[in-house]
Amino acid sequence: MLKMIGEMAIGAVVLLGACIGAISAFGLIRLPDIYLRSHAATKSATVGVLLILAAAFLYFLLYLDHVSVKLLLGIVFVFLTAPVAGHLTGRAAYRSGVSLWKGSVRDDLKQEDSSAQGPL
């Protein structure tokens, strides 16, 4: 019985994670420019995958008596690299000249660039 509830809980967490992933994918489709899409992609997916991996870790720990170092390592790795990936994508977009969505209200980086352009 207890096992069943536990499994249910794990299943639910997994489903939640999957849903968050799906939403982030939805954001990826819906949002208007790469910078906004980046938000959806990086963050929501991270949360989703963390939930799922954590659930998996728990599942193996509880039901297969298996402490999966690989899974832990995986969680750490995803957690560590996800923000960097977002950062790199955004910067690459900006550096390669992808313009901001027309609804954007401010661009400090542009001023910085143009001010730095001359003396360099």
Add this chain to the structure above:
Amino acid sequence: MMSNLLLLSLAVLAAAILGCLYRLLKGPTVPDRIAALDTIGVLLLSMIAVLCMLFRTTAYLDIILVIGILTFIGTTALTRYIERGVIIEDGDAEDDR
């Protein structure tokens, strides 16, 4: 019961991947595609984790980390490439610490 939940999650994840595929193919800019790829990688990795639970095996757990690593390196490489035209530069510019 749990396996039903897991299967449902798989379906949701698969749908999410399809969505990303749309962005991947549609673009319009290269960074869009990179973001889409990155997300696909992460979703795929989640999918493998779910499959592991479903099959009650630890055999595929390595794949999770592998996908994570590849996604990261792939993203890094691609962004480098569109930013600078090369992936591996010769060395640090002096003024770049």
Add this chain to the structure above:
Amino acid sequence: MKKLYATAKLLALFVKELFISSYAVILHIIRPRLAVRPGIFALETELESDWEITLLSCLICLTPGTLTLDVARDSRTLFIHAMDIGDAGLLSQQIKGSFEKAIMEVTRP
């Protein structure tokens, strides 16, 4: 010991922010009409070492709604893309008040 405590606090702060802003971003995404005013703002930071700056940037990145676009060459300024910029000054203050302080508590004696 104090460090450990500071770290735990940073972690807790982060998890809180993570979920709150996740919720916010998700709401933005699934709302039928897109009601955001995105933009890029500069954030002057007092942090110095690579690790500190990296940590801050990562936290900013991980926190939904904000994304570190670039770091100035002197590592003094972070350029941050925000999903809903509202008042940039306020956002800067928020970040400096929460993350920057927490990081300094961890890294500096």
Add this chain to the structure above:
Amino acid sequence: MELYMSLAIGVLFTVGVYLILSKSLLRIILGTSLMTHGIHLLLLTMSRLKRGAPPLLGEEAEAYGDPLPQALILTSIVISFGVTSLYLILAYKAYRKLGTDNMELLRGEEDE
């Protein structure tokens, strides 16, 4: 399952061959890699998809999948990886030097 796998293999081969017969070097190379996927799935299908456990003896199971085709596929993957890399670089160099990626233009009767 074998039926559908066979169909999938057929599709991989069909598209692979179709691409190989086109003019563009890129399509041709993509065609070869689709065909390679095809034979790997074929090897797998030929190992009787009996759905045993993965051939890891650590995992307790009544039946294991056929490990031999897996080993063969691995070897084949690695080899075709090597060959494909070489072919890619060759294609790249050839394009730089010959100035075209249209294989129909590379007949080469003119300078013999």
Add this chain to the structure above:
Amino acid sequence: MTHLHMAILLPFLLAAACRLLQKLLSRVHAGWLIIPAPALLFIYFVTRIPSVQEGHAISGRIPWIPSLGIDFTVYLDGLSLLFALLISGIGTLVVLYSIYYLDKRKELVGLFYIYLLLFMGAMLGVVLSDNMIVLYAFWELTSISSFLLIAFWHNREKSRYGALKSMVITVFGGLAMLAGFVLLYVMTGTFSIRAIIGDLSAIMGDGLFAPAMLLILLGAFTKSAQFPFHIWLPDAMEAPTPVSAYLHSATMVKAGLYLVARLSPVFSGDALWFWSVSLAGMVTLIYGSYRAMKQTDLKAMLAYSTISQLGLMMSLLGLGSASAFYSVGSQSLLYTAATMAAVFHLINHAVFKGALFMVVGIVDHETGTRDIRRLGGLMSFMPLTFSIALIGSFSMAGLPPFNGFLSKEMFFTAVLNITGMDKLNMESFAILFPVAAWIASIFTFVYSMLLLFRTFLGRKQPDKLDRKPREAPVGMLLPPIALAVLAILFGLFPNLLSYSIIEPAMAAIHPGQLVPGEHFVVTISHWHGWTTEIFMTIGVVLAGTILYKLHARLSAIREPLWTRRLTLNRTYDEGLRLLDTGSRRLTNRYMTGSIRHYLIYIFVFLIAAIGWTIFRTVDLAALHLADFAPMSLFEAVSMIVLILSVIAVPFASSRMIAIILTGTAGYMVTLFFVIFRAPDLALTQIIVETVSVTLFLLCFNHLPELKREAAALRFKLSNLLIAVGVGAAMTLLALIASSERSFESISHFFLESSYKLAGGKNVVNVILVDFRGFDTMLEILVLGIAAFGICALIRLQPGTSDKQALPANEQDNGRGKRSRTSNLAVRSNDVILKTIAKAAIVIILLFSLYMLNTGHNNPGGGFIGALMAAAALILLAMAYGRRTLRKVIPIDYRVLTALGLSVAILTGIGSFLFDAPFLSHTFGYFDIPLLGTTELATAMLFDLGVYMTVVGMTMTIILTIGRDK
């Protein structure tokens, strides 16, 4: 090794030593060094006459390829002796003649004599060999040496033309003859002619008998220049005249006659043989003599004359075979008269034709021309030569008292005899033979007279000659004088030859017509009374004289156009030209250079072959599709995604999409690996797929965007049709193969013994590094070679500049944009990436080592571990640059690759130390402090080799590509 063997080998040995001798005695004309050989041989063969006459054949055997029934068996009987005497006798005279004919200061006489000696040896080999294969070998050698001699003045276009022509035709015949020989062998099991003659029962009635005969005749006819294969002989006259005299009149061209005579015992008695030999000869006789009349070049005239005379002898041999239709007795002997005539004429022809050739050579040598239109009245300048020519021509024309008269009479006798033959429906056709013979004799008379009178009599035309004619030197005259003397001698005392030469030769040709112990009785006399033959001769002289008178006027009438267009020479030339152009057109038609065409041929062939075989041998209705495993919804969805992404590839509008779709297919395949319980595969596939996609993107970013294939519908449709065909074939085969399983796989062994015998729980890994470790060793070798190949490909560039090869759009590919971005890039700050990379690299490296270590029992292994390590290194390089990478990890990756290969090899070689098979592994459990009980297997060492190689090769490729900008 008998004397006969030595006789054959002597010319070859001398040829080999010729160069040396010439060097030692450089002042002497090489001919003087050579001439002892044929002379010696002639003397030797003369001394053999008595014993052969007694019926004691000489034989000897040197084994060559006994297993194939091929021995160097020599056999000297009457027939061989006749030819051997001709070869060595005429050979001596020809060499003597050539010493004066070829100027040693102007010509490469050494080479000439080497060729000539080769020919002499080969010709002796032909007539002395009993083994058909050895005979064939010498036969071809005569063709080759003839080829070399004809082209002796190879700067002349016509010499080369004539040489190739003779080679092609005679070798063609030789090959046909070989086929005939092999057919005889297939029937009888022996290559020995004597053995076959000894037991004819094996071949009688065999279906292969007639083909064998015809094929062999083809060989004989081409060699002996029988119509229509004679066309090479006139062109062979480009050879120096001694060669023409020797090869192309006295000896080589008679090899065909020899062959027919030699195999008469085998084939005679068969109607086909009789008809083909006698008719071919008769046609050649008439045709050759007619054409000879038409020639204006003395040598060409002699060439056609030779053709016609060869036809004469050939037909005589055919007529002689009529005797085989009768049992031993007088009637049988009646027809052997033809054979007798053939043998006698063989000698006579060699004598008078040899003399005439030498005369022509003298004329050519002294006047510089052979054209009878420019010659005339030479009698006064060269009386001796004229005398010889007179004797030779009269003999050739068949006038008494010269030897040619006798053999011509015998020829008439033979053709008249045949009218009395009562077999083979001879009654209706037989009259053709005497009529044809008579007409041909008239022609012969005419050209003989033309030859003599147009050259030596009539108006002198010194103005048309290059130099003033004078008598030839004595040495040059001596050989033709000798031959002329013989012509008279044999004419006056024909029986000089009867007992010693002709009778034994006939005995060899007709062994069946003799009761053992007896011999033919040959007596040749001049006068038989007023027989039909003598009237025929008178008729010949009368008609010939008239024709000669008319000749000048007749030849003024030009030949009709159609005969000139349809000549055989034209046929040969046009045939070769047709072969050239036709083959070029055909070959160019399918060898287009287009790889697509080649692939289409291959695929069409594949589809046809497989389709046909399936259609023929497989019952498609009996497939057991029901036994297949079921499919779940998830799998169905995955499969649909796979199929959709694959089908979408051809429709992709940009290269990026095409590559990504292909990559998607690859990842879906990975998913199937997971579904079908193959973790190692999934791991490897996903890494390899990623690396491949990256490589694709990198390499093809430089290539132009995909254009819609601007191709005709037909192009696409044919592609589609073929593609569907191949796909369908693969699917069908897969279905058939998976429903027709009759055996348990050998895999159970691996599952059972992986842990027990090889100490690993990951069976796939154990197979890779142990059970089939050898595959893996070669597999990493492939990777290594690929890496070094890529290096070489990128580094090795020929010095030519290829700027113009690049299309314009490539050269300034986004230059402007790039410069802007790189400008910006200089000012970026990578602090985030660099910092995180440090941690990530540590994690990846740890994971890599873990993979390497755990591979034997869990998914993973050297290959995957290595790719992970490479990933870490690449990350390092990306974040910090190449220089830092080199500083942190100072390894030459090419050396690392080589080292890895070495480790793998050494692991294999290590087993030699324990006298175990290559690549044997051992394993054991050891207690190691800190780690506890640990399993160590040498297989892991092997895996380490794999690991190093793959790291090395991956890094080599990546860094090399990165540098090529």
Add this chain to the structure above:
Amino acid sequence: MNNLLVLPLLIPLSTGVILLFLKNKMIAQRWISALGMVLNLASACLILYQVKAEGIQTLHMGGWLPPYGIVFVADMFAALLLLMTSVVSIGCLCCAFGTVGGARERNYFYPFLQFLLVGVSGSFLTGDLFNLFVCFEVMLISSYALLVLGGTRLQLRETLKYMLINIVSSTLFVAAVAYLYGTVGTLNMADLSLRVAEAGQEGVLNVIAILFLVVFAIKAGLFLFFWLPGSYSAPPAVVTALFGALLTKVGLYALIRTFTLIFYHEPAAAHSWIGWMAGATMILGALGAVAYSDIGRILNYNVIISVGLIAFGLAASTEESLNGVVFYLLHDMAAKALLFILGGIIVGLSGTRRLQEMGGLMKRCPPIGWMFFLTALAIAGIPPLSGFAGKLLLIQGGLRAGYYGLSAVSLLTSLIVLYSLLRLFMAAFWGEAKAQPASLPPSSGFALMPAAAAAAVSTSTRRAPASASTSARAITLAPVRKRLVLASGALLLIVISMGIGSEWVYSFTAEAGETLMNPAIYIDAVLKE
């Protein structure tokens, strides 16, 4: 268990790896390559000796018994091919020194050469079908590298095509292995033979046999030879010599092995296909050989003709014809290598590949002329040179088996071979020397010596007064020329002695043929230890 068997593979492998370490030490590379080749020859001789003395030798890789592990099997057929491979490769290596150019040498030419041998030897020795695929790949990837090394336009273009065809055929190869494994569940060839015999070669096995036929036909250039003439004319002649002598032979070997050991049950099916293909190959090859006036193409089509001839023997599959197949294969390896080397020298000497532009070489280099002449005769099958006995056996076997048409075709193609080669001989060596182009266009390939070198050589032969620079070059090139003449002379000597000593050669080939004819001998040796 006989570890000796791995040596023909291990020696070139180790040599190649050692060479990889010796980056730019060219002299050392040459010496070590040569040493490796000589050792290889020695090991091949030893193996041949053992096989002759003790019968078929086997080696179980890693000690795993067949049918589970990979097994190396040396029967007489394999041993003979190994021996000839090592001989030919020594010849080609000697010619490679100083002629392939320093740039190629520095870019791993010698290691690639060794690795090519690894693949070739492995293919001959392995008794495992999948391992055969792997060995093929080793051979092929080395051949890609050797083909493209130099990077001229011609090479790049032709390598693209060559690689594509081979990728396709390798894919089909694996597919065929997969089908076969799926049907009978094993990979060891002897075991396959048993199981195929038990299952009966009807139905699906017949189809699989055809698939194998297609695969090996592509590799061997049997009927599906379209890729061959183009790609073989791209690299330098030494490389083409090796390819012509070895690569198509490996394809033929695989064809012969599979269709005598595994799929020998239904001659009506696969063997009649082979027969038709052999005939078409000979005819098309012969037409191709007379169609062109480009020396490279003429020689390449000659390769194709011999493939057809050998396949004809396989189609007939009588004891005689199989003996002939072995004999002819051996002859053809040596003779073709020699032919290509000589062809390369001709192109180098005359500075052109077109017959119309050549001439008069006999005055400049008589030894080469006579060697070419003899080689032409040998290839045309003129006795007593090496081509004869094999051809005779093939024709005997063919006629005995009732293949009259094919026998006729093979005899006629002999004539065309002779015609095409003699035409080449006459054009190149006889007549007057033509005005020479200053140097070969860079895209032409195939020359064994650059034209400048050749000019120097001819200068040195004529002893004409030469400018200082030419004579200096002549001095450096004289050893090259001497080595080329020596190497081709040695190969020619082999061709001649194989012909004269046919009986001795036959004592080996007959044993090989017997094993091919009776698969049981092979199977017993492999499976019953």
